[in-house]
Amino acid sequence: MMSATDLKQATLEYALRLGDDSVVLGHRISEWVSNGPFLEEDIALGNVALDYIGRARMFYGYAAELAGDGRTEDDFAYMRDAREYKNLLINELPKGDFAYTQVRQLLVDAFNTGFLAELVKSKDATLAAIAAKASKETRYHLRRSREWVLRLGDGTEESHQRAQTAVDALWGYTFEMFELDELEQQLVDAGIAVDTTRLKAQWEVEIKAILSEATLEIPAGDWAVRGGRVGYHTENLGHLLTDMQSVYRAYPGCQW
Amino acid sequence: MSMDPEKNFMRKIEAEEKIEPKDWMPDAYRKNLIRQIQQHAHSEVIGMQPEGNWITRAPSLRRKAVLLSKVQDEAGHGLYLYSSAETLGISRAEMIEALQTGAAKYASIFNYPTQTWGDIGAIGWLVDGAAIVNQVSLQRTSYGPYARGMIRICKEESFHQRQGYELMIALAHGSAEQKKMAQDSLNRFYWPALMMFGPHDSESAHSAKSMEWKIKRETNDDLRQKFIDQTVPQIEYLGLEHPDKELKWNEERGHYDHGDLDWDEFYNVINGNGHCNRQRIEHHVKAHEEGAWVRDAITAYNEKKSAKKSRHAA
Amino acid sequence: MKPENLELFEVFIRSKRGLDHKHVGSLHAEDHEQALEYARDVYTRRSEGVSIWVVKSDDICASQEDDAESFYDPSDDKPYRHATYYKLPDPVNNM
Numbered sequence: 001m002m003s004a005t006d007l008k009q010a011t012l013e014y015a016l017r018l019g020d021d022s023v024v025l026g027h028r029i030s031e032w033v034s035n036g037p038f039l040e041e042d043i044a045l046g047n048v049a050l051d052y053i054g055r056a057r058m059f060y061g062y063a064a065e066l067a068g069d070g071r072t073e074d075d076f077a078y079m080r081d082a083r084e085y086k087n088l089l090i091n092e093l094p095k096g097d098f099a100y101t102q103v104r105q106l107l108v109d110a111f112n113t114g115f116l117a118e119l120v121k122s123k124d125a126t127l128a129a130i131a132a133k134a135s136k137e138t139r140y141h142l143r144r145s146r147e148w149v150l151r152l153g154d155g156t157e158e159s160h161q162r163a164q165t166a167v168d169a170l171w172g173y174t175f176e177m178f179e180l181d182e183l184e185q186q187l188v189d190a191g192i193a194v195d196t197t198r199l200k201a202q203w204e205v206e207i208k209a210i211l212s213e214a215t216l217e218i219p220a221g222d223w224a225v226r227g228g229r230v231g232y233h234t235e236n237l238g239h240l241l242t243d244m245q246s247v248y249r250a251y252p253g254c255q256w
Numbered sequence: 257m258s259m260d261p262e263k264n265f266m267r268k269i270e271a272e273e274k275i276e277p278k279d280w281m282p283d284a285y286r287k288n289l290i291r292q293i294q295q296h297a298h299s300e301v302i303g304m305q306p307e308g309n310w311i312t313r314a315p316s317l318r319r320k321a322v323l324l325s326k327v328q329d330e331a332g333h334g335l336y337l338y339s340s341a342e343t344l345g346i347s348r349a350e351m352i353e354a355l356q357t358g359a360a361k362y363a364s365i366f367n368y369p370t371q372t373w374g375d376i377g378a379i380g381w382l383v384d385g386a387a388i389v390n391q392v393s394l395q396r397t398s399y400g401p402y403a404r405g406m407i408r409i410c411k412e413e414s415f416h417q418r419q420g421y422e423l424m425i426a427l428a429h430g431s432a433e434q435k436k437m438a439q440d441s442l443n444r445f446y447w448p449a450l451m452m453f454g455p456h457d458s459e460s461a462h463s464a465k466s467m468e469w470k471i472k473r474e475t476n477d478d479l480r481q482k483f484i485d486q487t488v489p490q491i492e493y494l495g496l497e498h499p500d501k502e503l504k505w506n507e508e509r510g511h512y513d514h515g516d517l518d519w520d521e522f523y524n525v526i527n528g529n530g531h532c533n534r535q536r537i538e539h540h541v542k543a544h545e546e547g548a549w550v551r552d553a554i555t556a557y558n559e560k561k562s563a564k565k566s567r568h569a570a
Numbered sequence: 571m572k573p574e575n576l577e578l579f580e581v582f583i584r585s586k587r588g589l590d591h592k593h594v595g596s597l598h599a600e601d602h603e604q605a606l607e608y609a610r611d612v613y614t615r616r617s618e619g620v621s622i623w624v625v626k627s628d629d630i631c632a633s634q635e636d637d638a639e640s641f642y643d644p645s646d647d648k649p650y651r652h653a654t655y656y657k658l659p660d661p662v663n664n665m
Binding site: 144 | 576597598599600603604607608611612615
């Protein structure tokens with residue numbers, strides 16, 4: 001059993017991880033603004049990005065509350081370096097082309113659907129409440145990304161090729177979504193965190209069905225990249241944070 | 257008996273009745289409207305770029321969410337306006353082509369670069385502020401779909417100016433460096449914002465006819481004056497220096513007298529020599545071209561789907 | 571390809587339960603389903619609606635201005651269809 005203080009510290013870490021996932025992916029989707037394939041889609045992607053930024057604020061806000069040392073949501077977002085960020089790697093990969101973005105969304109949205117449905121049951125009331133709100137958003141995200149992957153996979157030869165390339169490139173980053181480190185295992189035992197190892201089977205069934213309907217194939221082999229939850233990132237995250245944190249860090253201590 | 261269509265049209269204009277899509281209208285009225293609505297739509301869409309430039313760098317998560325939703329609104333407003341113009345018989349594709357080939361214009365203000373975070377405040381406050389003055393007036397424009405679009409846009413846009421001004425307050429009342437940033441942004445965007453109202457009435461190519469047809473409801477100079485007057489106390493509250501050194505209250509007119517605008521600079525930017533003219537169009541063309549395969553894919557997918565459906569039905 | 575390959579849809583929103591759907595504008599989409607989603611993203615960013623209709627613009631049949639006389643004028647001379655036509659004594663006029 002963890003002591004109450006340890007549990008609180010672990011919950012804070014967990015909230016930060018989930019906040020990191022949200023802010024990093026929200027950042028990537030926001031890069032589509034004014035770059036979408038047509039205006040309607042530009043607006044729709046903006047909504048998805050906004051959902052993620054909102055989610056990041058809720059998780060960081062909770063982390064700030066748990067920390068209780070005067071740090072704010074922005075301190076967490078803007079004052080930590082890449083090594084301190086604990087997001088899953090799949091979220092930090094560049095936005096890529098439209099197929100890459102939608103395939104990533106599908107993989108992540110399907111994961112989030114299962115994940116949030118479990119987090120709603122967390123013994124931690126705040127995490128459960130955030131999950132309840134995010135869960136509704138995610139169902140809509142999944143509906144969109146699923147339809148897009150079907151369209152692109154079964155559209156033209158070019159769109160099929162691009163979608164397949166995206167699946168091949170992203171698949172190796174999905175493994176770590178379903179793995180627990182010691183911290184999360186302890187929180188799972190305490191009824192606070194989600195046991196993601198138990199989400200994989202259902203996720204695979206869903207993804208396989210969608211990809212097969214989209215005439216796309218899951219790559220063979222066990223190529224997998226891991227490390228996000230321990231701060232072992234791809235080179236992309238450093239650039240993302242440099243960009244995101246530039247103003248905040250250039251003028252230390254300012255209110256915006 | 258039916259009235260002569262032209263007389264009937266003018267009767268409606270004079271009676272403040274709206275002209276609706278299927279109504280008879282003079283060719284020149286239609287053309288004039290298409291030109292104006294289209295230019296307005298393109299301005300919203302191109303206007304996404306200078307502000308979009310700062311979404312990834314917004315210095316707080318709250319500001320990031322606000323800016324993102326604002327830029328997203330611009331896309332929405334572009335869409336509402338394209339949709340009003342489409343009721344006049346021009347397709348969005350034709351309008352996009354006109355934008356990309358330079359046949360259609362957009363507000364020149366968006367050819368100025370956003371160099372600092374302060375510029376995001378200045379744009380919301382001054383550029384959206386100027387746009388709102390114009391758009392409030394256009395809520396009474398004679399063409400129904402345009403007027404309704406304006407009402408919707410004005411309702412949504414009131415937050416745009418307020419968030420910009422709130423951002424400026426944070427800077428102007430913040431550290432010395434932030435205040436300097438705010439002043440610099442005000443200095444750079446004040447004059448271009450005034451030019452958004454267009455040339456003096458005496459030199460405006462489309463003004464007279466647009467007024468007669470009630471497409472435009474107030475003159476460029478009147479709207480500009482309104483904006484100048486309303487901005488003075490706002491600059492004062494921020495504690496910033498007014499960029500117009502000749503600004504002076506005129507008791508008799510009940511308005512502020514102001515310094516001359518640098519029209520040479522204005523036309524220089526309009527004619528393509530601004531910092532971002534080429535960049536804005538290149539950006540738009542690039543996004544549009546990169547989206548081509550996506551649009552192709554959905555058409556192909558849709559065709560396959562309907563083929564499947566009809567096979568099913570057969 | 572040109573974006574006009576996407577179809578034009580008209581969007582109607584019910585802003586509140588109990589009110590009619592009202593025309594709010596149009597948009598381009600591949601099919602009804604996508605049109606519905608884009609309508610949600612484009613026209614209800616500020617919780618403006620509880621229900622959305624989308625209709626292909628081509629499927630709308632509109633009356634023409636020239637029809638106005640034959641369509642609407644005939645009802646102009648039937649004031650007896652309006653409640654205000656009937657003058658009742660004050661004590662019972664709250665009918």
